[in-house]
Amino acid sequence: MANQGWIYRDKISKNQAGLSLLAYYAGKYPHSSPEEWLDRILSAAILVNGSPAGPDTVLEIGQQLTYQRPPWTEPDVPLFFERLYEDAEVLVVAKPSGLPVLAGGGFLEHTLIHLVHQHYPEVTPYPIHRLGRGTSGLVLMAKSKPARAKLSQQMREGKITKIYRALVGRGDIPDNFTINQAIGKIAHPILGYVYGALADGLSARSDGRVLKKHPDSTLLEVQIFTGRPHQIRIHLAFFGYPLIGDPLYGLGGLPRPDAVPGDCGYYLHANQILFNHPSTGERISICCPAPPESVISYQ
Known part of the structure; x- marks a missing residue:
């Protein structure tokens, strides 16, 4: 079943001024080919300040762009979540592997945030952090603007503790280890750019310990002290032990x-989160065992 479609809105910045309309969309959104963007421009699906424009239109600072994407059928994903903690200000849920947290790419309604909005039409729960689509487990959300501000501040100050279970291959992994490796954007021929280990990127730290060793795999517990995109996947791969099944x-x-x-297939689970309640200051710890269908739960 198709979704309702979506209007994508962009505002031209100083660095983007001077680009043609076609060059802007082909460069910023490489998941579609330049030919596909040209067809959309010529069919008036893309407007500049509310009016149709040609592909060679030179963009100016402050111009508003809109792209009316027609309804489309989204990829099948597991459409459920579990509530593990809730009060007037905070919601903690567990999501399955395969379900995106936010809209993007081919996903609009097949997302965790859309499912949560359906259950809470009177409020707008805001995710304080994200999980990759292939990662299962805990997501912390705020149910009010004051709670959002306080929890976001805790994230910035490193006061929210996030602990994961990760499955890697066999090897001589130290029982306890720390990975300090910067992470930044790297050009990619298909994805446009993607995050990876980069010497001049943003600093990132992960601490890990071995929970169990098997003949063909090792179960790790990993705590992250920074929240860089794909941090655990990048750090463990940099360390020499990429996640089993990681396609990226x-x-x-x-x-x-x-x-x-959108490739999934790796085994990573957000197992525990600790945070200070935004009103009472109480330290709250929520755990979420790996789901039965996950290989991690059997290690």
């Missing part, structure tokens, strides 16, 4: 050039 990151923590957008 191999040894060295760099993205594979043939990776396809």
